[in-house]
Amino acid sequence: MSKSGSPLLRKIVIFFLLTFLTSLHAGNWLNLKGTHFIVFFKENKEFAKEVLRKAEYYYRRIALDLGYERYSNFWLWDKRVKIFIYPNHSLFVKSTHQPVWSKGMADYQKKAIVSFYGSKKFLTTILPHEITHLIFRDYVGFKSNIPLWIDEGIAQWEEEGKREFVKKIMKILLYKGKLISLKELTEIDIRSINDEEKVHIYYLEAVSLIDFIMKRFGAVKFVEFCRELRDGSPFLDALKVFYPQIDNPLTKLQDEWIKYIER
Ligand SMILES: [Zn+2]
Incomplete structure (x- = not known):
């Protein structure tokens, strides 16, 4: 037995001290x-x-x-x-x-x-x-250079009611000639754009594209596409997952996507 009391008492004191410190640290969450x-x-x-x-x-x-x-x-x-x-x-x-x-x-x-x-x-x-x-x-992961529209597209695609909303609004944007091309969508850094309308359209198009890709190719192909990106394939090469036989998969994706909006 030590001067500071029985081992049991010491354990109890340490327990309460630790609990107290943890609660202080967590700000009483x-x-x-x-x-x-x-x-x-x-x-x-x-x-x-x-x-x-x-x-x-x-x-x-x-x-x-x-x-x-x-x-x-x-x-x-x-x-x-x-x-x-x-x-x-x-x-x-x-x-x-x-x-x-x-x-x-x-x-x-x-x-x-x-x-x-x-x-x-x-x-x-x-x-x-x-x-x-x-x-x-x-x-x-965080290393690969994936176009931001893919990341923001899927994240918004999972929001309640977003898919239905975007479907309606894309048709209007298309007929008004307001769509940003897929090439530009992939190349611009949206964080540096100050034009509010353009930013808004960028985010809507991102959802619409993901909606199209998921319906046209399904989740299994989408995972395959993401795996290519994760492993460092440039975006244009990764698109070959969807269109293996096509020389210019970006144009093909854009064309099919526009047809999907028009439907
Ligand atoms: Zn986000």
């Missing part, structure tokens, strides 16, 4: 654990429950949609994605340094999604959008 996600929250447990339920549902749906169900099954145990729900919008903005219009964000390296209590847009739009980015990045 409570949490709910699912199979692939842990939701951290401070109040409103019901909302946190709904977030967890939806996150697990989206996870299964997205992996299936994109053909990744065999590849993305490793978000388990300590690899679970963390979702942080702040009690309100201003706390969220203050803690994450996001712009005031932001309703949520994701840290792809840390595998965390952050939003705030009561955001409807979070449940139907941001949550599936950010989960898709995370699943996609898990598969293709």
Whole structure:
């Protein structure tokens, strides 16, 4: 026996000390654990429950949609994605340094999604959008030079109601002569564009293209295409997955896509 008391007492003291330090470090976050996600929250447990339920549902749906169900099954145990729900919008903005219009964000390296209590847009739009980015990045990694429209296309494609909405609006854009060519879409860096309408059209076209590719070629071919990109094939070479016999697969994809919009 030592001077500082019995081993049992010491264990108890250390246990409480550790618990106290952990809670200090986590800023008193409570949490709910699912199979692939842990939701951290401070109040409103019901909302946190709904977030967890939806996150697990989206996870299964997205992996299936994109053909990744065999590849993305490793978000388990300590690899679970963390979702942080702040009690309100201003706390969220203050803690994450996001712009005031932001309703949520994701840290792809840390595998965390952050939003705030009561955001409807979070449940139907941001949550599936950010989960898709995370699943996609898990598969293709961060090194490859993949056109941004593919990444943003699939992420929006998984938002509730987006596919139907885009289908209608693309026809209008086509007849108004407002579409950006697929070549330009692939080459421009959209983050450097200030023309708001152009940015808007860019994002809509991204969804429409993914919608077309998925319907025309299916998830198995899409995974094959992503694998090419992940392994470093230039975009134009990876397109050969869809059109192996065609000399100019970019033009072919553009032509078929336009026909799909017109239908
Ligand atoms: Zn995005």
